[in-house]
Amino acid sequence: MKKCTECKKGEMLELSAKTPEGFEYNYFKCNNCDEEILNMKQLHTVAQKYREMKRFNAKISLWGMSLGIRIPKELSKKYNLKENHEVAIIPEKEGMKIIPI
Ligand SMILES: [Zn+2]
Incomplete structure (x- = not known):
């Protein structure tokens, strides 16, 4: 288990959430102070999903x-x-x- 770098007491639990666009992503949340972080792998995954979702506008x-x-x-x-x-x-x-x- 990862210890929280903020409060140094809690443990970082891996949770999942959804962006407003509906992409599911994982992140870590401290079970003591509620600090939330994404590691590089998690950040990469969500950034990749955004890149794939290039938007086009049309009238x-x-x-x-x-x-x-x-x-x-x-x-x-x-x-x-x-x-x-x-x-x-x-x-x-x-x-x-x-x-x-
Ligand atoms: Zn904490």
């Missing part, structure tokens, strides 16, 4: 009676999307997932 526009979004070039390349390709739109709790079919 919604009106196309006829429907709404459309422009897919950024980088993403259409990555997923090999071409004009007239069909995709599946899967509703999820906090948004939609677009799957090439």
